Amino acid sequence: xxxxxxxxxxxxxxxxxxxxxxxxxxxxxxxxxxxxxxxxxxxxxxxxxxxxxxxxxxxxxxxxxxxxxxxxxxxxxxxxxxxxxxxxxxxxxxxxxxxxxxxxxxxxxxxxxxxxxxxxxxxxxxxxxxxxxxxxxxxxxxxxxxxxxxxxxxxxxxxxxxxxxxxxxxxxxxxxxxxxxxxxxxxxxxxxxxxxxxxxxxxxxxxxxxxxxxxxxxxxxxxxxxxxxxxxx
Numbered sequence: 001x002x003x004x005x006x007x008x009x010x011x012x013x014x015x016x017x018x019x020x021x022x023x024x025x026x027x028x029x030x031x032x033x034x035x036x037x038x039x040x041x042x043x044x045x046x047x048x049x050x051x052x053x054x055x056x057x058x059x060x061x062x063x064x065x066x067x068x069x070x071x072x073x074x075x076x077x078x079x080x081x082x083x084x085x086x087x088x089x090x091x092x093x094x095x096x097x098x099x100x101x102x103x104x105x106x107x108x109x110x111x112x113x114x115x116x117x118x119x120x121x122x123x124x125x126x127x128x129x130x131x132x133x134x135x136x137x138x139x140x141x142x143x144x145x146x147x148x149x150x151x152x153x154x155x156x157x158x159x160x161x162x163x164x165x166x167x168x169x170x171x172x173x174x175x176x177x178x179x180x181x182x183x184x185x186x187x188x189x190x191x192x193x194x195x196x197x198x199x200x201x202x203x204x205x206x207x208x209x210x211x212x213x214x215x216x217x218x219x220x221x222x223x224x225x226x227x228x229x230x231x232x233x
Contacts, residue, residue: 059097084105085107090134108145131212134216134225137181141160195213
């Protein structure tokens, strides 16, 4: 127990220390840093990877050498906040390898305090400049929230309570499966807004143009990632 607490303390101290410095790739570590890429280029690369995933033509990589090159540092270009659904692993969906993505996963792709801390760490300490909030079709967490039923445990209830406002926003516009799909999209937008509302670090980074937030939805039936029109404000 003591070792776990010690690890958490080190993690948060590192995050706090990094927050006092300008957001930039952690070059002070003394290890190689990836050349800076524009948000459009990062997203384009992710979409190219998704096309390979859809076609079943994943890129061949020398995983052992990649793993060895990352033993001392990591500088992922993108952070992904996604659902924990076993059918939607971001690394596979975007055909990325070790060190490419910093992934935070929770049922319903919602942002709780530990998830927010992880995203702050990715931006402030690792130099990740793009945050993708990724929902998916037929999301069980959103379906549970839309049912209106009381959940069997306090933790599950807290999950649907956080998703609930997204469901309420679309309730008058659709019913049945159409309501669930509309709520899934709205929940992606709400999750992106929640991240910025509850993280001063990430909100300021976005306001200063240092962080780009992209909202997207994964299609279970085709494997395609579709960028949504709404952008976090």
